[in-house]
Amino acid sequence: MTSVLISPSILSADFATLGEEIRAIDAAGADFIHVDVMDGHFVPNLTIGPPVVKALRPHTDKPFDVHLMIAPVDPYIPAFAEAGANILTVHPEAGPHTHRTLQAIRAAGMKAGVSLNPGSPAALVEPLIDLADLILVMSVNPGFGGQRFISSQLRKIETLRAMIDATGRDILLEVDGGVNPETARQCIDAGATVLVAGSAVFKGGPSQYKSNIESLRPKRLV
Ligand code: DX5
Numbered sequence: 001m002t003s004v005l006i007s008p009s010i011l012s013a014d015f016a017t018l019g020e021e022i023r024a025i026d027a028a029g030a031d032f033i034h035v036d037v038m039d040g041h042f043v044p045n046l047t048i049g050p051p052v053v054k055a056l057r058p059h060t061d062k063p064f065d066v067h068l069m070i071a072p073v074d075p076y077i078p079a080f081a082e083a084g085a086n087i088l089t090v091h092p093e094a095g096p097h098t099h100r101t102l103q104a105i106r107a108a109g110m111k112a113g114v115s116l117n118p119g120s121p122a123a124l125v126e127p128l129i130d131l132a133d134l135i136l137v138m139s140v141n142p143g144f145g146g147q148r149f150i151s152s153q154l155r156k157i158e159t160l161r162a163m164i165d166a167t168g169r170d171i172l173l174e175v176d177g178g179v180n181p182e183t184a185r186q187c188i189d190a191g192a193t194v195l196v197a198g199s200a201v202f203k204g205g206p207s208q209y210k211s212n213i214e215s216l217r218p219k220r221l222v
């Protein structure tokens with residue numbers, strides 16, 4: 001079985017002590033650190049930008065999995081690269097030139113991700129797949145943590161799994177939104193390889209982070 005990576009979303013962390021929170025999820029076994037960047041325009045919420053990513057960089061060696069919910073994207077690519085982002089994921093719904101954006105992300109030395117809103121079809125990824133290192137399926141409408149998983153997205157995960165397998169490339173297939181131990185299993189069964197979770201990881205405070213992360217991983221049968 002391919003192993004599943006867990007990418008805690010710091011949107012559910014204590015923003016007053018973000019450095020400590022990052023160190024705590026790193027020690028608890030997080031594989032990536034998911035950073036949600038929102039602009040109050042592409043999504044109806046505002047969060048953080050490159051200066052915060054830069055300030056957090058010394059607190060962990062784990063890859064920063066940065067999810068941009070902003071429009072436009074291109075003017076900010078150099079700042080995220082300089083801040084220490086490792087994976088930069090963008091939404092094709094946010095602008096007409098996603099192909100060029102993915103080229104620019106790779107040219108800046110980062111891995112490139114493509115993310116789809118729940119209302120967008122898997123087919124949007126097809127012309128971009130050669131430039132994608134990661135595909136992110138939003139299983140809630142982006143903008144807020146703590147929402148309920150939209151089950152219809154499981155079919156999209158299955159479709160994208162088949163598209164990825166057909167390329168023969170090792171493209172990560174990530175799911176974001178409403179992931180808990182039950183929906184995590186459904187996502188893994190559908191072919192996901194990276195799970196983002198905010199509320200399910202941060203609930204209960206630092207003493208619970210390790211067991212919360214482990215509860216999302218596939219159970220061993222033996
Ligand atoms: C939503 C964000 C998610 C969110 C996940 O726009 O992209 O990363 O923080 O939070 P939970 O796991 O609580 O749904």
Ligand code: ZN
Pocket residue numbers: 009034035036067176196
């Ligand atoms: Zn996200």
